[in-house]
Amino acid sequence: MEETPERVLVAAIAAGDERALGELYDRHGRAAYALALAIVGERADAEETVADAFGQAWRTAGQFDPARGSVAAWLVTITRTRALDLVRARGRRARVLMRAAWENTEGLAAPLGQASEAPDRGVERAEARRLVERSLAELPEPQRRVIELAYFGGLTQSEIAAELREPLGTVKTRTRAGMERLRRLLAPLLSRGAS
Amino acid sequence: MTDHQWSELTAPYALGVLDPQERTGFEAHLAECAACRSEVQSFRDVAVLLADSAPPAAPAPALRERILREARQVRPIASPRPPLVLWIAAAASVALALLAGNAYRTERAARRELEQAVARTRDSLAAEQQLVQILLAPDVNTAVLTAKGRPPAARLFWNPSRRRVVIAVFDLPPAPAGRIYQLWAIAAGKPVSLGVFNTRPDGRVTAAMDVPPDLAAFQVTAVTEEPAGGSPQPTQQPFLIGKLSGGE
Helix, strand or coil: CCCCCHHHHHHHHHCCCHHHHHHHHHHHHHHHHHHHHHHHCCHHHHHHHHHHHHHHHHHHHHHCCHHHCCHHHHHHHHHHHHHHHHHHHCCCHHHHHHHHHHCCCCCCCHHHHCCCCCCCCCHHHHHHHHHHHHHHHHCCHHHHHHHHHHHHHCCCHHHHHHHHCCCHHHHHHHHHHHHHHHHHHCHHHHHHHHC | CCCCCCHHHHHHHHCCCCCHHHHHHHHHHHCCCHHHHHHHHHHHHHHHHHHHHCCCCCCCCHHHHHHHHHHHHHHHHHCCCCCHHHHHHHHHHHHHHHHHCCCCCCHHHHHHHHHHHHHHHHHHHHHHHHHHHHHHCCCCEEEEEECCCCCCCEEEEEECCCCEEEEEECCCCCCCCCEEEEEEEEECCEEEEEEEECCCCCCCEEEEEECCCCCCCCCEEEEEEEECCCCCCCCCCCCEEEECECCC
């Protein structure tokens, strides 16, 4: 069965087609929700975030620029920004830090082992997810930690340094080294995305 | 490769976690440095993939309908003619975003900020439009809430068809730490909680609350101060009381 290309879907949304918005949600809503939940920590807030994010997608679909990345990447960016906005607005940083501390030894990759793959994502997506998990797991724990605090906690480098009681320079070095290593490990996914 | 002082900022910038001052300087640099731009882009691609490491989770099925419903409500705002005051609010927001800019900021960053300001304004417009719909319904009941012997502190709107209550508080200092205000409907002499709220430092707030489906009719509403999170039943005498009138 031929799917509507994502760009066509977004163009339809920009023209005010509600069914296209529903289709976009069916394709990406679950992933957006999982991301939001990992950041905000509570179901109601995660749903609020996803509703906000798709509302923003609905309003700004006309500005989507395929040259800058995929539709999935666009939605991830919107969702993460909205989730971090909500966390900051509610002064909920402490909660994120608590969760990060709880994941201290295992990292975020740990619970994924038992988790079942979401049914609305294809095989390709499941493979991508496994590679991301494996790559994160390959990072030295201190590198993974600073990246997760930045990505899921929205902490700046100096905030991470204060949180971990490490020198700022160390945090910066670890972030960069970790991101470079991820870039190497994830290269198969990155090059495919660019094609 | 980027082998200079800026290279340590590419990853945190791509992750969206630079301090505002650092970001401003770095964006000025980005405008001139192709090597950093391409590095930022590659780290952004990595960051997008990191979303896949979030533990899988499924939203409530109702979320889909909520998103479509909210989309239906937002669209009219962009078209014909919103009330003048909303345009003024939008213009003010854009003007503020312009003032916040400075000489170093690239045009692109300024444009993004404008877009965000407009998006925020639209969000608050959508919320206000919902409020206005509740307030302007023909069957809406209103009440003025006062403390004995004092000027009115809040006004309440009860929309029976939508089963929503909106309380607009205009003169009530924020509850002390660990405490919160709770709004009650008094039905047949018994208080039923409608929800909790707190005021901003200026003593104002507007809050919308759902009325429980089993609450048939009520004439009196009251506000108490309760421990944070609210109480199943009031723990003190109400200090604001108002009787509903109008509608029907």
